[in-house]
Amino acid sequence: MRKAYINATSIRSICGNTKQTLDAVFNKKSSLTILSDVVPDKTICIGKFPDESSFEELLFDSVDEILNESNLQDYSNTLLLVGSSVGGMATTEKILFRDDSYKNINVDSHTINVIAYTLNKKYNFLATRSFSTACTSSANALKVAKELINVGAYDNVLVVGADETCSTTIFGFSALGILSDEVCRPFQNGRKGMNVSEGIGTLLLQNSSQDDSVELVGVGASSDAYHIANPDPTATGAKTSIGKALANASLNPQDIDYINAHGTGTMANDTTEAKAILNIFGDQVHVSSSKSNIGHTLGAAGAIEAVICVQSLKKQLLPPQIYCADNENSLNYVDIAKNAKIGYVLSNSFAFGGNNTSLIFGACLEN
């Protein structure tokens, strides 16, 4: 079986480019914004890209950065896997709200596939595929990337997780009553919900390692089979995806040094996820959520948080959580960035429909 090495990464988030985003994450800074003029009669806290660049320009920037950082000359021998929850919804909304008609909407620009189509037009990939499983979309793309490299089907796979904030998600989460009016406080008592946000996470996986590679060592997925939007409160589905990832990596729970939690800040997610972590790992493993820094980037979250995990392994530095003074449970939250011996890290992603995906990254033993 071939191993899957992560050889280049990039992020575009509400905090800025890769360097700016990682600086924000490791130094407890947030770029979420409190707004009172988006949803009628409601104050909400959400994430928006800085105004300088369009979503498409940021996509290209992110993919160009990978090309510059990697040993690739171009993407002609690279499979593109995209994970997105809403695809071209923001474009659809712009036209519909302007024209009050569907007539001028190009249906192909509305779909999830528009991201892969746009990238392929510019970079000419070997092939493309797009996954849309709500908030696990890009985590699932990473899982498939590893599996394809493991069996020798592809040498290079570029995973792009990308989602743009749109009215549908803002008003939708608001209708569910889980949109916070303040920066989210995952796993904290009295937390008020999540922050919808936008972002792009990009990772190049290859079948050969480089000097600073990180390995994607384990992947696991499951379904709750419980409710279309709420997680199973017994945490059975979450525990299953984590367990499968551990088995896939041939690791034991005590091998995991840090968990980048899905940690959205909603009552339901955090209580369930904490239950799963405590059940499998106990309360000693280091845990943090990056959602207070960059918000919940929906389908992009798995990829962006994978980049944070990769950096954590490379720097041997635990990413802190902005709020951890009033914890709801006994988990061992990282309150300040600190150096530690980090061998393996776990990243969780959970989604509508009870779709669960867990990824385990490891320091590359070949290096």
Place this chain on the structure above:
Amino acid sequence: MKINVEITKKAFVHNKLKIEDLNEKELVQKMLIRRRLSRSSRILINLAHKCDFTAGVMVYGSAYGELIDTVNILEAIKNNDMVSPSAFQNSVYNTAASYHSIVHGNTSEILTLSCGDETSYNVMQQAALSLLKEDEVFVCVVEAMNFDGVDSLNKCANELEYGISFVLKQSEKEVNVIVQNKIQKGVPSSLSWMKNLYDLCENNDGCVVEVEL
């Protein structure tokens, strides 16, 4: 890397406007769940029943996702009305596959792809990858596009509800069908590859096709 895939079960439903008699009352006995099903969910649950599939790995595909609920949300925002929480919950692309898992208690891995005109072929590719570890995989592709206003967008005169499903297993047998992805009148392009395969296998129970990972 290529895998020989055998189709062990198959099903197909379609209608120009709306598929009648999806048999929801019998297939989804809990009224609370049945009332909330999206159109794609109803179609998928019907197709899965026809393939005797209740539990195991599923790969689902749809180019346009849950258009009816999406339009419901967009119209509410446009008209300054309240967005329906149910419509929002049902608007994600993996809704149909998730409802099937809830109805049947299927805790296995489920993936949803949305790849434009390549959707149904990419679903088969993903299933072929899964078959390297699983004995059997259920694949299903659905488009449900019958929303108010679709006439202004449906320039290809596609039928508005369409679904195809297969149960697949890896096979040592020789390939006996080769799919030519012919455009078929009324068939959404996203489902075209699997519809062509379905046609080749309609009267052939031992249909084996080669799929490149």
